[in-house]
Amino acid sequence: MDTMIPVDRGGPAQPLLLASGLRKHFPVGGGLLGRGRKVVRAVDDLTLSVAKGETLGVVGESGCGKSTVARLLIRLIKPDRGTMVLDGDPVDEPHGITVNELRRQVQMVFQDSYASLNPRLTIAETLAFAPKAHGLPAAQARERVRDLLSKVGLDPNNYAERYPHELSGGQRQRVNIARALALRPRLVILDEAVSALDKSVEAQVLNMLVDLKSELGLTYLFISHDLNVVQYLSDRVLVMYLGKIVELGPVEAIYGNPQHPYTRALLSARPSMDPRKRTKEAPIQGDPPNPIDPPSGCRFRTRCPFAEEVCAKLEPALAETGRQAVACHMSVAGSGHSKAVAA
Amino acid sequence: MAIQTPSLELGAPLVQATAAAAGRGYWKSVARRLRRDPVTVICAAVLLLLVASALAAPWLGLADPYKTSMLRRLYPLGSPNHILGTDELGRDMLARLIYGGRLSLFMGVTPVVCALLIGGLLGITAGFVGGRTNMAIMRVMDVFYAFPSVLLAISLSGAMGAGTENTLLSLTLVFIPPVCRVSESVTTQVRGFDFVDAARASGASALTIVRVHVLGNVLGPILVYATSLISVAIILAAGLSFLGLGVKPPEPEWGLMLNTLRQAIYVNPVLAALPGVMIFITSICFNMMSDGLRAAMDVKA
Amino acid sequence: MSDLLQVRDLHVTFKTPDRTVHAVNGVSFDLKRGETLGILGESGSGKSVTLRSILRLHPEHRTRWSGSIRMEGDEVLDMGSRALGDLRGRRVAMIFQEPATAFDPVFTVGHQIAETIRRHTGKSESDAWKRAKELLELVRIPSPAQRLKAYPFEMSGGMRQRAMIALALSCNPSLLLADEPTTALDATVQIQVLLLIRELQREFDLGVIFVTHDIGVAVEVSDRIGVMYAGKIVELAPVEKMVDAPQHPYSRGLLASTVHDGMRGQRLEAIPGAPPDLAEVPTGCSFAPRCKFVRPDCTTAPPNLRATGDSHLVRCVLAETAVAA
Numbered sequence: 001m002d003t004m005i006p007v008d009r010g011g012p013a014q015p016l017l018l019a020s021g022l023r024k025h026f027p028v029g030g031g032l033l034g035r036g037r038k039v040v041r042a043v044d045d046l047t048l049s050v051a052k053g054e055t056l057g058v059v060g061e062s063g064c065g066k067s068t069v070a071r072l073l074i075r076l077i078k079p080d081r082g083t084m085v086l087d088g089d090p091v092d093e094p095h096g097i098t099v100n101e102l103r104r105q106v107q108m109v110f111q112d113s114y115a116s117l118n119p120r121l122t123i124a125e126t127l128a129f130a131p132k133a134h135g136l137p138a139a140q141a142r143e144r145v146r147d148l149l150s151k152v153g154l155d156p157n158n159y160a161e162r163y164p165h166e167l168s169g170g171q172r173q174r175v176n177i178a179r180a181l182a183l184r185p186r187l188v189i190l191d192e193a194v195s196a197l198d199k200s201v202e203a204q205v206l207n208m209l210v211d212l213k214s215e216l217g218l219t220y221l222f223i224s225h226d227l228n229v230v231q232y233l234s235d236r237v238l239v240m241y242l243g244k245i246v247e248l249g250p251v252e253a254i255y256g257n258p259q260h261p262y263t264r265a266l267l268s269a270r271p272s273m274d275p276r277k278r279t280k281e282a283p284i285q286g287d288p289p290n291p292i293d294p295p296s297g298c299r300f301r302t303r304c305p306f307a308e309e310v311c312a313k314l315e316p317a318l319a320e321t322g323r324q325a326v327a328c329h330m331s332v333a334g335s336g337h338s339k340a341v342a343a
Numbered sequence: 344m345a346i347q348t349p350s351l352e353l354g355a356p357l358v359q360a361t362a363a364a365a366g367r368g369y370w371k372s373v374a375r376r377l378r379r380d381p382v383t384v385i386c387a388a389v390l391l392l393l394v395a396s397a398l399a400a401p402w403l404g405l406a407d408p409y410k411t412s413m414l415r416r417l418y419p420l421g422s423p424n425h426i427l428g429t430d431e432l433g434r435d436m437l438a439r440l441i442y443g444g445r446l447s448l449f450m451g452v453t454p455v456v457c458a459l460l461i462g463g464l465l466g467i468t469a470g471f472v473g474g475r476t477n478m479a480i481m482r483v484m485d486v487f488y489a490f491p492s493v494l495l496a497i498s499l500s501g502a503m504g505a506g507t508e509n510t511l512l513s514l515t516l517v518f519i520p521p522v523c524r525v526s527e528s529v530t531t532q533v534r535g536f537d538f539v540d541a542a543r544a545s546g547a548s549a550l551t552i553v554r555v556h557v558l559g560n561v562l563g564p565i566l567v568y569a570t571s572l573i574s575v576a577i578i579l580a581a582g583l584s585f586l587g588l589g590v591k592p593p594e595p596e597w598g599l600m601l602n603t604l605r606q607a608i609y610v611n612p613v614l615a616a617l618p619g620v621m622i623f624i625t626s627i628c629f630n631m632m633s634d635g636l637r638a639a640m641d642v643k644a
Numbered sequence: 645m646s647d648l649l650q651v652r653d654l655h656v657t658f659k660t661p662d663r664t665v666h667a668v669n670g671v672s673f674d675l676k677r678g679e680t681l682g683i684l685g686e687s688g689s690g691k692s693v694t695l696r697s698i699l700r701l702h703p704e705h706r707t708r709w710s711g712s713i714r715m716e717g718d719e720v721l722d723m724g725s726r727a728l729g730d731l732r733g734r735r736v737a738m739i740f741q742e743p744a745t746a747f748d749p750v751f752t753v754g755h756q757i758a759e760t761i762r763r764h765t766g767k768s769e770s771d772a773w774k775r776a777k778e779l780l781e782l783v784r785i786p787s788p789a790q791r792l793k794a795y796p797f798e799m800s801g802g803m804r805q806r807a808m809i810a811l812a813l814s815c816n817p818s819l820l821l822a823d824e825p826t827t828a829l830d831a832t833v834q835i836q837v838l839l840l841i842r843e844l845q846r847e848f849d850l851g852v853i854f855v856t857h858d859i860g861v862a863v864e865v866s867d868r869i870g871v872m873y874a875g876k877i878v879e880l881a882p883v884e885k886m887v888d889a890p891q892h893p894y895s896r897g898l899l900a901s902t903v904h905d906g907m908r909g910q911r912l913e914a915i916p917g918a919p920p921d922l923a924e925v926p927t928g929c930s931f932a933p934r935c936k937f938v939r940p941d942c943t944t945a946p947p948n949l950r951a952t953g954d955s956h957l958v959r960c961v962l963a964e965t966a967v968a969a
Contacts, residue, residue, distance in 0.1 A: 061830035061831060061832065061833075062801075062830055071540075074544050076540050076543060076544055100546040103544055103545065103546040104546055107544065107545070108541070108544050110537040110540070110541065111537075112537055115536045115537045115538065116536070116537035116538050116540075116541055117538055118536075118538045118555075118556050118559070118560070119560070120559040120560060121555070121556075121559070126538075129542060129545065129547065129555060129556075130542075130545030130546070130547065133545060133546065133547035133548070133551050134545075134546065168918040169687075170918060171918070176541075179541065179545075180541075182545070183545060183546075198686035198687055198857065198919075199686065199857070199859070199898055199901055199902050200686065200897060200898060200901050200914060200915035201686075201914075201918065202901070202903075203901035203902075203903070203912040203913065203914035203915070204914040204915075204916070206903070206912055206914075207911060207912050207914055210911075225830070225831065226903075227831070228902075228903045228904050228905070229903050231903075231905070231908060232903045232907055232908055232912075251908070255905075265832055266831055266832060269831045269832045269834065269835040270831065270835075270860065271834075271835065271838070271858070271860030271861050271863060271864045272860070272863065272864060273859065273860055273863055273887065273904055274863070274887065275863050275883040275884050275887055276884070278863075278864055279835055279838075279839065279864060281839070282832070282835045282836040282839055283832065283835070284832050285836065286802070286833075287800035287801060287802040287803065287830070287833055288800075288830060288832075288833075290800075303832075
């Protein structure tokens with residue numbers, strides 16, 4: 001019997017992870033005693049659920065808060081507000097589970113394969129760290145390390161005693177994935193986990209992620225700026241802009257019939273793979289604004305070709321439209337936007 | 344002599360550093376690079392010789408370093424039975440220099456070790472915990488930093504009175520802030536690496552994370568820095584003795600010897616300079632060794 | 645004979661006390677005015693080293709170059725420091741991945757552009773500032789007069805990249821070298837910068853060498869694409885041919901393993917293994933250990949770059965059969 005395998009409690013219909021109203025603002029510079037400080041609104045009132053066994057993709061540009069979401073969900077950062085429920089159990093609340101129990105079931109893979117491995121530890125030591133910290137005896141931990149290495153396609157006899165600098169980028173990222181699996185989690189958060197890899201190696205790791213998911217019955221939260229990779233891997237996709245969800249829905253809907261102007265811009269900003277159909281015009285101009293002082297109302301309005309008065313006044317709520325949920329005044333009947341259907 | 348904080352690239356090469364290194368293990372590659380650096384090897388050998396002779400002084404068949412003689416005062420170098428001459432009270436210089444190494448080296452190493460324990464602990468705590476704890480610890484250190492180290496040592500020794508123990512105590516106090524500051528900054532850097540976050544995300548306790556992931560990565564840079572402080576400590580201790588605030592006569596100690604021999608500077612300048620030469624050699628060896636260690640640990644170079 | 649740049653059998657090796665790295669092992673290509681050559685390769689393929697060698701940017705004491713790089717007929721590898729200074733910045737300009745490294749943080753953007761113009765052309769202070777303003781307009785930076793007075797850190801990433809392009813174009817170079825200039829940018833900004841480079845290239849009839857690891861980016865900007873692997877160009881072809889009918893197994897693998905639309909649910913065709921260690925000079929084809937079409941003669945001698953069709957070069961013993969197939 002292995003006490004470290006968490007059991008499914010709520011059944012398949014209950015979301016594995018439910019986060020509601022998560023908010024994180026980081027104070028920046030100035031104000032010795034906290035007065036007159038500015039804040040980066042990294043994540044603002046974010047609500048999401050991850051179903052058991054699915055892959056939820058999160059896309060967005062730098063500064064949209066996607067990495068903060070990852071760190072909030074695994075509680076490397078404490079949210080200012082908001083609640084989390086893991087398979088029916090509230091996290092960090094009187095009748096719920098502790099943050100430590102959350103971390104046993106939710107693990108994370110980081111982008112930088114160098115920085116996320118301790119250079120002074122062998123691969124075996126790195127992989128055994130978490131199981132040992134949770135009280136697994138040394139002999140069993142050694143067995144677990146061998147098992148983990150074979151799972152990620154590295155020969156234990158060859159790699160266990162090596163140091164990180166003796167591995168290639170792809171091999172290091174495999175070790176990072178193995179470490180995330182060491183506690184036998186149910187949800188793995190992959191934060192730009194393949195972004196730093198070369199394309200030919202990226203494909204190897206993506207194939208492996210697909211295999212591991214079905215073999216171990218995992219659920220993924222896949223965060224990336226690469227729309228193609230997110231499309232390849234995800235069942236549902238969440239698009240973020242400046243700390244807010246702008247669109248959320250099944251992958252076919254988001255890619256096939258994007259509703260939010262930002263999603264559309266993001267999709268058509270992808271370089272064309274056909275030299276005869278090169279991009280003629282950039283879908284939107286300018287850079288994403290600074291998250292320190294996001295625009296009022298709809299945060300995308302400063303770059304949106306359809307922005308109107310109502311967009312500056314009122315923040316659009318995430319509303320269901322057809323197959324996906326969109327936060328745009330144009331999609332809400334009677335919102336006051338000229339392109340919206342009258343109420 | 345000011346205590347310099349090293350430029351804080353110490354932690355930066357940690358991660359990339361090891362990337363280029365071939366061979367097994369980080370420390371082995373450091374040892375391999377050290378062996379290929381003749382300056383560091385020579386400095387280490389000289390220091391080893393100094394320490395060994397100081398420790399073994401009673402068994403080296405030397406003259407009694409306390410035995411004075413009114414007849415044999417200020418013999419020049421190369422005199423029969425007194426290779427390095429005699430001092431102003433007719434004591435054998437060779438014996439006094441070697442015996443003097445015992446106290447001088449002890450005064451150099453002890454305060455640094457004590458400061459390393461206290462300052463290192465404070466600094467690693469401040470760096471790892473961060474936030475208000477960091478603020479509290481580091482601002483206190485800044486207060487000490489505001490005084491020039493030499494003045495601080497002199498005023499502390501002056502207030503507590505002369506003597507070996509008080510000198511050690513004042514030197515330790517002088518060295519805690521710089522060690523603390525270096526420890527804090529390397530720890531802050533290491534704490535920023537994803538592997539520390541990964542360890543936190545695995546639910547390990549703070550103490551385990553510090554033991555497994557932080558110490559191994561910060562001890563090296565801190566130790567290198569501490570090595571460079573030893574030479575400062577020797578010089579400060581010698582300075583205090585010279586001013587009469589440190590070791591009391593007739594104990595042989597390089598700084599004190601320099602003080603008492605200064606009257607002889609017109610009679611026999613070479614003789615008067617000998618304790619200074621010892622201080623110079625020792626401190627430069629510690630400094631060069633610290634530089635060599637730093638270079639060997641920075642694999643990027 | 646209207647070649648702007650001619651690179652012949654370029655070899656670049658770096659010496660460190662620990663080892664010798666053979667970064668570039670015999671690269672040859674030509675570039676005409678008004679043409680964009682995309683160099684596509686993964687990390688360690690030697691694409692950046694090739695590019696930087698054109699300006700001899702590597703530290704002289706650790707780097708050994710051999711072969712020939714002719715810029716408008718002048719041999720770069722033989723240039724003295726004065727000719728090299730004239731080459732860098734005036735005849736050939738370069739833009740980098742991280743614009744922060746191209747600008748000095750303590751001076752305003754306008755000051756740095758004007759300073760460069762004055763150094764290379766000897767214009768007066770006010771003329772140089774006027775030209776700097778024109779350049780910012782040229783790269784479509786909004787309210788350029790204000791932006792001239794901005795410090796680099798006050799600009800967003802995309803804006804800084806535009807300013808760096810302005811700086812690069814300040815002395816009317818005939819060749820622009822671009823080292824992954826859009827890699828650090830967001831998707832919606834990347835496409836803007838790519839389009840800008842394409843436009844400016846046409847407007848000024850520039851020769852452009854665009855180094856990237858991203859196939860999509862290379863396809864957007866290039867007329868021809870050279871694929872590099874282990875310090876060699878393994879395939880060089882017009883962009884349409886490269887996309888439609890890549891012939892080298894590595895180029896094919898690279899295209900097949902790049903995720904794009906409509907691959908959902910399919911297994912990706914990954915290239916097994918990892919790129920070779922550049923400390924050793926291989927006896928045969930560098931790609932042979934990872935190649936699924938490997939034959940005994942692949943490992944005996946390095947294959948030559950051979951033409952398999954109109955301006956299509958492939959470094960593979962299977963090239964001809966591939967053409968027939």
